[in-house]
Amino acid sequence: MDTFDKNCRRWARRFLAAVLALLALCAGIVYAIDPCLYYRMPENWKPVFFNERYQSAGMIKHIPAETVLMGTSMVANIRPSAAAEAFHSTALRITIPDGYFSEFDQAADLLFRAQDPKRLVFCLDMNTLIRDPSGVTGAMPACLYDRNPFNDAEYLLNKDTLYYSLYVLLANSWGGGQDLDESFLWNDGTVWERYEALRTYRRPDLSETVQPDDAFLANTDENLSVLTGWFQAHPDTEFIVYFAPYSILAWDRATRRGELDARFAALERACQTLTAFENASLYAPLFDREIVENLDNYCDYIHHSGEAGRLVLQKIAAGEHRITAQNYASVLSDWRQFVTSYDYLSIWDDDFFARWNAAHDAPPVWWGNP
Amino acid sequence: MNFQTLAFLAFLALTVTGCRLAGRFRRDAGLILLNAASLFFCVQGGGWKSVFVLALGAVVSAAAVRKAVTQAAAVPLGAAEPVDSVDRRWLILAAVWHLGVLAVFKYAGFFTGGAVSVGWVPLGLSFFTFQQLWLLKEVANGFSPASWTFLPLYAFFFPTLVSGPILKPQAFFPQLQDGRFLQPSGRDEAAGLYAIAIGSAKKVLLADNLGVIVDNGWNRLEDLSAPAAWLVILGYTLQLYLDFSGYCDIASGAARLLGLRLPVNFNSPYRSLSVGEFWKRWHITLTSFLRECLYFPLGGSRKGTARTCANILTVFLLSGLWHGAGWTFLVWGGLHGLAQIAERLWGRERLPAALRWALTFAFVNLAWVFFRAPNLGAALKLLNTALTADFRPPASWLAEGLLSKEASALLLFFPRLNTAALRIGAVFAGALTVSFWPRNAVGEMDSFRPTVWRLVLLTLAAAWTVLSFSGVTTFIYSNF
Numbered sequence: 064m065d066t067f068d069k070n071c072r073r074w075a076r077r078f079l080a081a082v083l084a085l086l087a088l089c090a091g092i093v094y095a096i097d098p099c100l101y102y103r104m105p106e107n108w109k110p111v112f113f114n115e116r117y118q119s120a121g122m123i124k125h126i127p128a129e130t131v132l133m134g135t136s137m138v139a140n141i142r143p144s145a146a147a148e149a150f151h152s153t154a155l156r157i158t159i160p161d162g163y164f165s166e167f168d169q170a171a172d173l174l175f176r177a178q179d180p181k182r183l184v185f186c187l188d189m190n191t192l193i194r195d196p197s198g199v200t201g202a203m204p205a206c207l208y209d210r211n212p213f214n215d216a217e218y219l220l221n222k223d224t225l226y227y228s229l230y231v232l233l234a235n236s237w238g239g240g241q242d243l244d245e246s247f248l249w250n251d252g253t254v255w256e257r258y259e260a261l262r263t264y265r266r267p268d269l270s271e272t273v274q275p276d277d278a279f280l281a282n283t284d285e286n287l288s289v290l291t292g293w294f295q296a297h298p299d300t301e302f303i304v305y306f307a308p309y310s311i312l313a314w315d316r317a318t319r320r321g322e323l324d325a326r327f328a329a330l331e332r333a334c335q336t337l338t339a340f341e342n343a344s345l346y347a348p349l350f351d352r353e354i355v356e357n358l359d360n361y362c363d364y365i366h367h368s369g370e371a372g373r374l375v376l377q378k379i380a381a382g383e384h385r386i387t388a389q390n391y392a393s394v395l396s397d398w399r400q401f402v403t404s405y406d407y408l409s410i411w412d413d414d415f416f417a418r419w420n421a422a423h424d425a426p427p428v429w430w431g432n433p
Numbered sequence: 434m435n436f437q438t439l440a441f442l443a444f445l446a447l448t449v450t451g452c453r454l455a456g457r458f459r460r461d462a463g464l465i466l467l468n469a470a471s472l473f474f475c476v477q478g479g480g481w482k483s484v485f486v487l488a489l490g491a492v493v494s495a496a497a498v499r500k501a502v503t504q505a506a507a508v509p510l511g512a513a514e515p516v517d518s519v520d521r522r523w524l525i526l527a528a529v530w531h532l533g534v535l536a537v538f539k540y541a542g543f544f545t546g547g548a549v550s551v552g553w554v555p556l557g558l559s560f561f562t563f564q565q566l567w568l569l570k571e572v573a574n575g576f577s578p579a580s581w582t583f584l585p586l587y588a589f590f591f592p593t594l595v596s597g598p599i600l601k602p603q604a605f606f607p608q609l610q611d612g613r614f615l616q617p618s619g620r621d622e623a624a625g626l627y628a629i630a631i632g633s634a635k636k637v638l639l640a641d642n643l644g645v646i647v648d649n650g651w652n653r654l655e656d657l658s659a660p661a662a663w664l665v666i667l668g669y670t671l672q673l674y675l676d677f678s679g680y681c682d683i684a685s686g687a688a689r690l691l692g693l694r695l696p697v698n699f700n701s702p703y704r705s706l707s708v709g710e711f712w713k714r715w716h717i718t719l720t721s722f723l724r725e726c727l728y729f730p731l732g733g734s735r736k737g738t739a740r741t742c743a744n745i746l747t748v749f750l751l752s753g754l755w756h757g758a759g760w761t762f763l764v765w766g767g768l769h770g771l772a773q774i775a776e777r778l779w780g781r782e783r784l785p786a787a788l789r790w791a792l793t794f795a796f797v798n799l800a801w802v803f804f805r806a807p808n809l810g811a812a813l814k815l816l817n818t819a820l821t822a823d824f825r826p827p828a829s830w831l832a833e834g835l836l837s838k839e840a841s842a843l844l845l846f847f848p849r850l851n852t853a854a855l856r857i858g859a860v861f862a863g864a865l866t867v868s869f870w871p872r873n874a875v876g877e878m879d880s881f882r883p884t885v886w887r888l889v890l891l892t893l894a895a896a897w898t899v900l901s902f903s904g905v906t907t908f909i910y911s912n913f
Contacts, residue, residue, distance in 0.1 A: 072619030074883030075626050081892040082630075086899055216439050222900035226838040233845060 090219035098227035100125060101207055101218060109240025111231045112247050115158045119170060120207035124177045126243065128155035131174060132376075133167060134186025136160040137307040137365070140250035141372035143243060149376035150182060158247050159203075164196055164289040169208040171293055175300075176210075184303045184376070185290065189313075189349070190365070193279035193329050196286050250369040257358035258418050261411065264312050264364045266427070270321035278325035280332055287336045294340040304337050305379055306330070306349035308371070311356050311410065312364035314402040327399055334391035345386040348375045350398045358410070434477040436683045437637050437902055444474065445629075448591075449690045456615025463615040467586060467691065474591035479556025486538070486555040490531055491588035494565045495581065497527030498572050524569045531569075535562045543758035557595045559755060561588065563722050564599050570726050571602045578606045592684035596677070598698040598718040608693050617692040624878035625689035627887070630895040631874045632682025637898045639864045640676035643668045645835040646857060651805070654814050658825035662818040664857070665831075669805050670798045671864040674703065677716070682874040689878065697875045703797070703868050706789040708772040711797060719755075723748050741777070746770040756804070761812060765803040772796055829853035835860065838904070 097103060100110055100121030112118060123131075129152035132138055139158045146154035157174075159166050167185075174180065206214040218224055234240055294302055317323050337345045354360055360371040367375075378384060386394060411427075419427065434441050448470040456463025475484050500523040538558055542550035555561075568578075568587065578584060583606055593600060608614055613621065650657055650665030657665065678699040685695045702715035712720045728748050734741040746767070753766020784792070799816065806812035832853035840852035 068619040070619070071623035071881070071883050074888060075619065075622040078623075078626055078630075078888055078891060078895075081888065082895045082899070085892060085896040089896070089900060217903040220439065220900055221903040222897070223838045223904045225900060226842050229842065230845070 086220055089225050090216075093219050093221065093224045093228050096228035096231055097121070098224055098231045099207065099218065101215075105231075108231065108235040109242070110246075111227070111234050111239065112241055112245075113227060113230075115160055115247050116166070116203050117207065118246075119157045119159065120173055120204075122155060122243075122246070123157060123170060123174045126155045127178055128153045129181040130154040130184060131180045131182070132156040132184045132186070133170065133174075134158065134307070135162050135188040135191055137188050137367075138186045138372065140248055140253075140367075140369035141376065142245075142248070142369060145369070145373040145376055146184065149373070149380040150184075152181065156246070162191065163194075163198055164191070164286045165199065166203045168289050168292075169203060169205070173208050175293075175297055180300060182301045182303060183293070184305070184379075186307050187290075187304050187333065188307045189309060189326065189330075192286050192333060193282050193326065194286075195282055196289075248369065253362045253368075255360060255362050255368040255370075257361075258415060260310060260312065260358040260361040260363055261415050262419070263362065264316075267316060267319045269319050273321040274325040276324050276328040278322070279329040283329040283332050284336075287333060290343075291336060291340070294343045298342055300342065302340070302343040303346065303379060304343060305346040305375070305384075306333075307365070308348040308351055308354045308367060308375060309365045310358055310361045310367070311402075311405065311407075312358070312361075314405065315407040315410070316364060318402070318407070323399075323403070327395060331391070331395055334386055334395065335388075338386060338388040338391060345391075346379045347384045347386050347394065348378060350394060351375075351378070351384055352401075434474055436680060437633065437641075437898075439899070439902055442899070444470070444477075445687055445690075449687075452691060453615055453617075460615060461582070464582065464586065464609070467615075468589065471586065471589040471591040471594065475556055475589055475594060478595065482553075483555040486534065486558070487561055487588060490534060490561065490565060491585060493527050493530045494568060494588070495584045497523040497569065498578070498584075499581070501572060502577055519573055519575065521573050524573045528566055528569050531562045531565050535559065540754070540758045560593070560595070560597045560599055563719070563726075563755075564588075566726060567599065567722055568602050576602055578602065579610055583609050590688075592687040593695065596680050596684075597716075598681055598684065598696050599722050601696065601718070601721065604696055605693075611692070613692040615692050617690060620881065621689045621692060623883050624881040625686040627881055627891065628682045628686030628689065628874050628878050630686075630891045630898070631877075632679040632684075632686060633898045634894040635675045635679030635682065635867060635874075637679075637901050638894070639860065639867060640672045640679055641901075642835055642860045643672035643675070643864055645833075646831055646860070647672055647805070649831050649833055649835075651807075651811070651815075653830070654811065654818065656828065656830075657815070657818050658823045658827065659819055659821050660824060661827035661831055662815055664827050664861075665815065666798050666802055666819060668861070668864075670703070670801050671861070671868055673801060673804070674699070674715075674868055675864060678873070685875050685878065695875075697873065700873055700876070701869070701871060703794060704790070704871075705793050705797075706786055707776050707793055708769060708796060709776055711793060712769070712773070719752070723752055727751065738778075742774045745773050745777070749773070760809055761803045761806050764809065764812075765800050768796075768800045768803065772800075827857070832856050 094102065097105065098111065098113075099117045101124070102121070104110070104121075104125045110118075128143075130146050130150045132141060132143070132146045132154060133156075136158065138156060139160065141156060143154045143156045146156060157170055159170060171183070174183075204217070206217040231240075290302075290304065293300075314323075317326050334345065337343055348354060354367070354371055354374065360367045362368070434444065448467070452463045452467045452470065455466045472484065475487065501520045535558060536544075538551050538554045565588070572578075578587070586609070587600065587602070587605060590600070617625070647665055647668045650661060650668070681695075681698040688695045696718050698717050700714040700717065702711050705711035705714055728744055731744045731747060732740055733744065747770075749766040749770030750763060751766070752769075753762040753764070756762045756766070802815055803809070803812045806815065835853075836856045836859075840856055843850055843852055843855075
């Protein structure tokens, strides 16, 4: 081996050592600051909440709670303290915006590995219940939820988490950082009122075709099997499932899209399935006129305010709108009667048009096809 | 298993270490381990069904070669003199098999209008097929692989399995008997690591980020102004080169760590002064394959001008089809064929060099639009937009998702910075510099100098690249 060859070999080893050292330094910073709360809850600074899917794994692992509230963006504005107040226990809220059931399954799997919750309250979002379960958002970091310790490297060797490490420190030095009760809330920056809900609602054209009753049943069955899998695997946990209270506009939308029969068929299937377990109870604030008809609770056709969410949990804790194997048929029938005879046009009242016309030159886009 | 993953780096480290240790003990053991690692790589990337299809193809080739070459054992490796008796029927049958498999998996849907489609394509099938065809053709011409035990590696060698370079048998098999196979020198180690670092940076830091701009543009064709359209067109031109040549650099580096040299596949193609020259610098191994296995057998340029032009067009139409089963690829191949016919008929030396370069680069850019477009209509729309008089500066949404965390970090300290322009400018500046750099990475490997500045720059680039393998995927909820 000549001198040049030796120099090359030495260079190669130094290069490898330098790269490994630099990467180890970056990984060390991420590990120490742990912006996703994956290894521990911070003691010397406040966490900064920036991404539900990335930070929920750590919250599940490190925040012990008797009651865990889990759901899509429909629970985003419900403070953990509201759940604690309703169920008189410690509480944790896990939000997976627009989450697929496969994603909730990952979160639940981690939850039951990490702790033994007394109660899991699951917000059953109708739109996610009936959709294709094979879809994925691509945003769920499997490395933070699975059992493989080696792929933690994807978290530690990651320029984005490195950035968030820096950001957490800077935010705290600027007096930022958040409490757990404020995690992932977007309630405060949002307008919750009738006009806003109507303004953002894009009323669909009246569909000429009607979806068959079984249009969503296959998807519904597969999605429900995730929940029933939890019920069976954890008989000592109390499961409370509730249909998220979409506003009355959601029923207008379903009617105009010709989906009403198919949605009711899916709801019926869900009621049949979820009321058959001793450790699970089902509630339907979706049919609570006090909440869904009051559009001041909403910012669009489905999302309700944190205050409305607090009311929902209190009603559930008080046993209101309980669905059982005995009453679901009549409850669904009553609600179908209500939404099919509802005068939806009356929602757009004079007050709405006065405000709309003051801000716009043209009527709402759907108005030509009422 | 993508090259741009931590898993691949771990796999590469284990494979190189294991094969070299085994090779030090006994070369056959190292070869067996390398075959096993390549098989593992194939399973990880394409599953067992890919392995089955490719292995079946490799067995068909091996059987045909064995049947065809009656005196294989007596012929020295790479012998100048052809094997005495080659029964070409077996080789032709094997070639028909390979083309049939390729047709079934890749083109059935295209030629039947979607009526018949397998629905999946084995990992690296296009490259595998051409490589096997090259082997059969060379055997027909008298070449004989030195040992049957080398054939699996030729078929499955993991650095080249997915996207080449397409290995010419004469350039690959002799290396397996060379003393450096599995016993690389210090030069090989340094050059290999250099190529892997450069290739990864080209792919991850430049090509992928250009891809963000390009995808943003293609997703909102209606909103593009003419300058933005040109940015998208140029962005894709650079992205494709940096992506593919970056991949080849990594493949060359990985092979060099095992003591093997891969052929140069890209030689600063965008510096070409003609389309003909472009194809001598772009995807060189494909061009060599098409020249030797298709153009020459068709008669090359020896049968008159008309026949030569027809041969060129045939080669490039088939090249287009090989790149993808779709009309856009056929148009792209046809354009390149026609451009070379025009050059041949009109002469290449009439214009000043600068003008020739500009015309060639512009042509290559415009042709790539068809390569990238989802359909001909979209390609024409982008080209039309590029030629309109809408001179609005590119909108900031073109940079959405581009180096977002780097930009956020900058904004923490410089809140008023226009990061969109800065990010687009930085990515294009880096991409143009690398693309027009006179020497390519594989060329640099042969004259590699182990300097301190190289150590520092490559360390920073490699660390940033590895950190960029993963990111926090921001979920943009559709309702908000």
